[in-house]
Amino acid sequence: MMLALTLVFFILLFLAVPVGHVLVIASGVAVGISDFPPMAVVAQQMFAPTQSFPMLSLPFFILAGSLMMSGELGRNLISFATMLVARYRGGLGSVSVVGSTVFGGVSGSAVADATALGSMLIPWQQKEGYPAGFTAANNAASAMIAVLIPPSIPLILYSLVSGESIGALFIAGVLPGLAITIVFVMVCNLSARIRNFPHRPEPFEWQKFNRLVVQAAPALAMPIMILVLLRFGIATPTEVAIIATLYALAMGAFVYRDMTLVRFKEAVISAGVATGVVMLVIMGSAIVGWLATFTQIPQTFASWAVTTLEEPWLIILAMNAIMLIVGMFIDLPAAILLLGPIFVPLAQTIGLDTLQLGIIMVLNLSVGLFTPPVGTTLFISSTIARVSIIRASRELIPYYFAALFVLALFSYVPMLTIR
């Protein structure tokens, strides 16, 4: 049954069938050709995630981000990031990195960040004399920060498969997000020094900075509000998502005064579609997960890995290698939902904290967002910068090293995963 599932899965995946449909069809075929379980299992397992109250946080975190980003706030955040870092060496490149960090705290979407920031910053950076390939690579890589800084959709998905609390995962996600920000800013700085990128140091104006802080404050406050509400158990993740949405609505209506019914309607529909995309993957993965548990795949894999590789550090290395390869071909939500149920029991067997595993998984798989052949942010950024994927990929090499360095730190230094 699992062999049929695997075969159908990979054949359909590479024939360009959308991942959500692949999961539904492959598991349907696997159940269909077996005497047991009955086909009703497919409907029951697909239905189960729709009854999960924590999953309801997904559409509302997406909606909160969508409402915040579709208004004037986006421009304020870019001005804020520009004021912070643009005057340093490689500063224009660093604006994308810092911009992704502050945008990520609002939107939680790497693809949205790559699109929104890229369309505004890439033409500006190129006009100032930055190489097109570098601007694409920088934008593509920086977008990964958005999936680490809370609110993070991949971390919510990991909580679904691991049972770890969403609040704990959000808090643990902050440090790797900031670590990636620092190493990517260093890449920009070093590249600028070595390749002599144009540099226009402008004097720092406190008055202007203070004004920008006030304008950006409502957005900067959102991730902090989410973390405080979750960290101190004041509200459940779904309630926090609702509060964040109401907060975004209030900011648009009363502070920025750019909230219209049309904007609200568009944001709601966009969030509904994004929810549909991710929920179909969750529903399809639920059947696959049930079948994997039914056939005891996770336990078998865990005992095989422990007896073959023996050393925990080697097992962590192997898990990272598998995730890097999988992340190159399968998109982030599906990869978490498929690998999570297999890796969580393995982590428990070798004594690896499942919270740390969550951070490793999201860090690792988010590198797949900007690796060829199917890196989503790489495609978006290359298109905006009008450069080939190959040229952008060459410029990405230092970013891969920097991201892998942070990944190694969080893989082997447990104390970096803050509870």
Next chain:
Amino acid sequence: MGLFEGRSTSARKLGPEASQSLLMRAATGVDAVFGWLCQALVIGTTVILLAVLGANVVARYAFAQGGIEWISEVPEQLFPWMIAAGIVLAVQRGDHIAVDLIYKALSKRAALFLVLAILVLIIVAYAVLFVITWQTADIVSSQRSPLLGISGSWGYYALMFMAAGTALSSLTIMIKVMVRGVSALPAANPEDSPI
């Protein structure tokens, strides 16, 4: 390149432009109706859930109450419909993520046949899912939610709506692709991406 494009005169006699135009109009009409219905469902469920859950948060924290009891059942009944409508809209907009490496390497004609084969597969798979879900909905119809007393079938009807919507929307895309070629495939919008 459409499947009906570049055919011989005899083939054109079999598939006259009038019937193509009728097919296209029917496909566009079905898309419009489903699109409108799904948008209404997404907006309706989101607004109700936002209002109801927002009220519950206020009741729980502002008035130091334990929350409104029946409200806990509302998401269970509405969330499946929000998801179902979102999935169908994503099909219509081409937002479901796919690995298109091989597809991009194919010639136009081969790509056209691959797309049609995929769409047929999706239509058949979701038609089967519709029937399976219908049977499951029948089985759970006697179960009632504890507070609102709503039948257990209600949520499964959302799954049936999703299956029917996905199959129908794939069929309308197939018709458009057959007439106009792969360029008729809907292109994904980055703003609709969850990641």
